Amino acid sequence: MSEFLRILEDEVQIVALLFMATVYTIRLIWMFRFKAGKEVTEPVGSPRVGVAYSMMNVAMPWAMESARKNLSFYVQFVIFHLGVLMAITATLILPYWPEFFESEPIVRIFQLFMGAAFAVGLIRLIRRITSPVMRLISTPDDYFSVALLTAWFAAGVFAMPNQYEVSEWPLILFFGMTTLFLIYVPFSKISHYLYYPFTRYFLGKTMGHRGVFPRKKGGEKPAGLE
Amino acid sequence: MSDKTINISDVVNLPLDLKEQKKALEQKSTAVLEGKVKVYDPNKDNVKNLLEMLKNRLSRQIVSSLVGCVHCGMCSDSCHYALARPHDPTMTPAYKADQIRQIFKRYIDWTGRIFPWWVHAKTPKNDEDLNRLKNIVFGTCSGCRRCTLNCPMGVDTATLVRLTRGLLTELGIVPEGVFVVDKDSWETGNQMGVSQEDYLETLEWQQEEVQAELDDPNFKISIDKEDCDFMYTVNPREIKYDPRSIGYACKIFHIAGESWTMPSFGWDQTNFGLFSGDDKLGGYIAKNLYEAAKRLRAKRIVISECGHGYRSTRWEGYNWAKYKQDIPSESVLITLIRYINQGLIKVDPSRNPLPITYHDSCNLARSGDITEEPRWILERICTDFREMYPNRSDNFCCTGGGGALSMVEYKPLRMEVAKIKADQLKATGAKLVCTSCHNCVDGLSDLIKHYKLDMQVVQILDLVAEALVIPEKDEKK
Ligand code: SF4
Ligand code: SF4
Numbered sequence: 001m002s003e004f005l006r007i008l009e010d011e012v013q014i015v016a017l018l019f020m021a022t023v024y025t026i027r028l029i030w031m032f033r034f035k036a037g038k039e040v041t042e043p044v045g046s047p048r049v050g051v052a053y054s055m056m057n058v059a060m061p062w063a064m065e066s067a068r069k070n071l072s073f074y075v076q077f078v079i080f081h082l083g084v085l086m087a088i089t090a091t092l093i094l095p096y097w098p099e100f101f102e103s104e105p106i107v108r109i110f111q112l113f114m115g116a117a118f119a120v121g122l123i124r125l126i127r128r129i130t131s132p133v134m135r136l137i138s139t140p141d142d143y144f145s146v147a148l149l150t151a152w153f154a155a156g157v158f159a160m161p162n163q164y165e166v167s168e169w170p171l172i173l174f175f176g177m178t179t180l181f182l183i184y185v186p187f188s189k190i191s192h193y194l195y196y197p198f199t200r201y202f203l204g205k206t207m208g209h210r211g212v213f214p215r216k217k218g219g220e221k222p223a224g225l226e
Numbered sequence: 227m228s229d230k231t232i233n234i235s236d237v238v239n240l241p242l243d244l245k246e247q248k249k250a251l252e253q254k255s256t257a258v259l260e261g262k263v264k265v266y267d268p269n270k271d272n273v274k275n276l277l278e279m280l281k282n283r284l285s286r287q288i289v290s291s292l293v294g295c296v297h298c299g300m301c302s303d304s305c306h307y308a309l310a311r312p313h314d315p316t317m318t319p320a321y322k323a324d325q326i327r328q329i330f331k332r333y334i335d336w337t338g339r340i341f342p343w344w345v346h347a348k349t350p351k352n353d354e355d356l357n358r359l360k361n362i363v364f365g366t367c368s369g370c371r372r373c374t375l376n377c378p379m380g381v382d383t384a385t386l387v388r389l390t391r392g393l394l395t396e397l398g399i400v401p402e403g404v405f406v407v408d409k410d411s412w413e414t415g416n417q418m419g420v421s422q423e424d425y426l427e428t429l430e431w432q433q434e435e436v437q438a439e440l441d442d443p444n445f446k447i448s449i450d451k452e453d454c455d456f457m458y459t460v461n462p463r464e465i466k467y468d469p470r471s472i473g474y475a476c477k478i479f480h481i482a483g484e485s486w487t488m489p490s491f492g493w494d495q496t497n498f499g500l501f502s503g504d505d506k507l508g509g510y511i512a513k514n515l516y517e518a519a520k521r522l523r524a525k526r527i528v529i530s531e532c533g534h535g536y537r538s539t540r541w542e543g544y545n546w547a548k549y550k551q552d553i554p555s556e557s558v559l560i561t562l563i564r565y566i567n568q569g570l571i572k573v574d575p576s577r578n579p580l581p582i583t584y585h586d587s588c589n590l591a592r593s594g595d596i597t598e599e600p601r602w603i604l605e606r607i608c609t610d611f612r613e614m615y616p617n618r619s620d621n622f623c624c625t626g627g628g629g630a631l632s633m634v635e636y637k638p639l640r641m642e643v644a645k646i647k648a649d650q651l652k653a654t655g656a657k658l659v660c661t662s663c664h665n666c667v668d669g670l671s672d673l674i675k676h677y678k679l680d681m682q683v684v685q686i687l688d689l690v691a692e693a694l695v696i697p698e699k700d701e702k703k
Contacts (some may be wrong), residue, residue, distance in 0.1 A: 021488075037545070225602075
């Protein structure tokens with residue numbers, strides 16, 4: 001392995017990661033400087049249960065009509081995010097535990113997930129370009145973020161065998177993109193995973209307090225029967 | 227009924243109408259003179275003022291909704307405006323929320339301040355832009371929160387719309403109807419400008435009606451009686467257009483042997499602050515009511531049938547007024563359940579034989595906790611109850627929410643998007659649609675007329691009153 005690739009996989013990634021962590025820390029401090037809305041009413045339900053329900057929403061496609069009615073979109077969402085998880089895992093394993101990728105089935109599993117995520121990325125990009133609704137609400141950041149991730153998945157598929165002795169280019173491309181990614185992400189909509197716990201927490205707390213979450217399906221005991 | 231589709235630019239470019247504002251100035255409206263209700267001033271730097279106010283009103287919850295949207299478009303299928311107008315992408319909830327999000331990004335957030343074009347960050351250029359913003363947030367959203375509950379990120383679009391409405395209200399850039407109702411609320415303590423005299427006379431009239439019906443001269447609607455079990459609060463629409471509902475409620479309380487009173491002031495459980503986004507007004511109206519209950523040493527506050535009234539009085543009002551809840555409050559539906567369950571009143575479901583469906587008010591189901599209560603009652607007071615689909619917190623808005631009924635300029639669009647609700651109602655095959663909200667009664671009645679549906683709107687109290695077995699009277703029969 002060339003010294004360039006070694007530094008790119010190791011020191012450069014650490015610096016980029018530290019950069020991302022620093023920006024995120026500042027971002028969270030910035031967010032917490034806004035006042036917190038206070039609830040002064042007597043609760044009907046449990047804010048804690050509401051928060052748990054709200055957080056678990058992502059794993060309950062049946063609980064939300066938008067997911068229930070667009071199951072294929074939900075499946076795409078799962079594949080895409082599993083691809084992200086596999087790609088991030090790969091960037092952490094490749095430099096420090098390269099033997100892990102000596103097993104062909106493991107390489108194939110990673111390639112499968114990233115390949116599928118790449119396909120979903122393309123579908124999402126096409127949807128964003130062709131749907132009038134998506135075009136209207138999309139910003140250059142939205143297009144760039146999906147395109148960047150999609151390209152990153154493709155780079156990941158080629159980098160996975162970790163055969164730097166054959167060619168270093170797939171790995172240089174994958175880690176080069178990872179670096180760009182880590183630096184760009186805090187300023188882009190990809191940061192939504194940082195906000196997700198907060199938006200869902202706030203919504204869950206209010207809705208749990210008021211007894212709206214968990215959402216009622218019928219058969220629950222009405223108030224007044226005490 | 228026409229299939230014509232509204233040209234959305236006609237709605238978005240509706241001019242700012244100032245007739246009512248001018249009239250209020252001429253008449254030296256106290257609310258205007260005291261600065262409680264703002265009038266539009268073209269000489270002021272309204273854009274700058276809006277930006278400053280935005281900065282001051284941001285809370286952590288709001289900021290998380292502003293930064294949390296990933297523009298996935300999942301919310302577009304949940305909004306009745308977007309579903310009824312699939313050809314019009316501007317109806318998508320994220321687009322509506324983006325109107326304030328863009329301003330936030332340009333003025334407060336990071337990336338948008340440095341590379342505005344990259345994230346579509348921009349500030350309004352002039353008052354015309356603010357007027358367009360007014361038409362979007364007041365005219366194309368009923369604040370029903372259906373998109374909120376369908377957003378995978380938990381972005382509260384309805385709250386962002388309300389925030390924007392509140393900023394524009396402070397600048398006097400509001401629909402005429404909103405201005406008038408805000409002004410009336412400040413000046414009379416209720417949103418329909420009902421005078422105390424009219425209020426008391428209406429209660430007296432209802433007292434006489436019930437006395438005659440029960441043949442009981444001792445029946446009384448007591449005003450400002452201290453130490454009662456509860457204080458009953460109503461919607462001014464009941465005083466003005468539907469006083470029977472007060473008579474029904476009071477008759478039921480009487481038969482149940484309840485001790486209750488109504489306040490002479492602080493009786494309006496509705497709150498236009500919810501719709502205009504004016505927390506100060508919201509706090510003022512709610513506090514009047516809480517203080518009345520305290521003054522009368524009532525043990526409970528009972529809220530008559532109204533979605534936004536319940537939401538405002540039970541939930542938001544305490545927060546707006548920063549008033550620690552010291553007296554429990556409940557919807558009259560819960561009071562009715564108690565009476566039926568404890569046998570304090572008897573009901574005969576065969577008196578309501580027509581097929582009935584139930585419409586969940588957005589504010590009761592998505593911003594309150596009331597979904598099973600009306601159904602429990604309906605199952606006991608009618609013989610043919612049929613669910614509407616979707617229902618409970620998935621139900622569609624009556625299309626009259628968010629103060630839409632007071633904004634006549636947007637009615638054609640409201641009627642167009644009401645098609646979603648009309649189809650939903652029709653599919654039930656019911657002859658009566660029951661709701662527990664005076665606002666929904668008007669919203670549903672409008673669309674039933676527009677779409678020529680063979681249906682009537684009723685409320686739970688109407689049906690309970692119909693099913694009510696009045697002991698002596700029924701024995702005599
Ligand atoms: S508001 Fe929610 S559902 Fe709508 S586009 Fe934004 S993230 Fe997606
Ligand atoms: S709150 Fe209701 S009306 Fe407003 S955008 Fe969301 S779904 Fe549409």
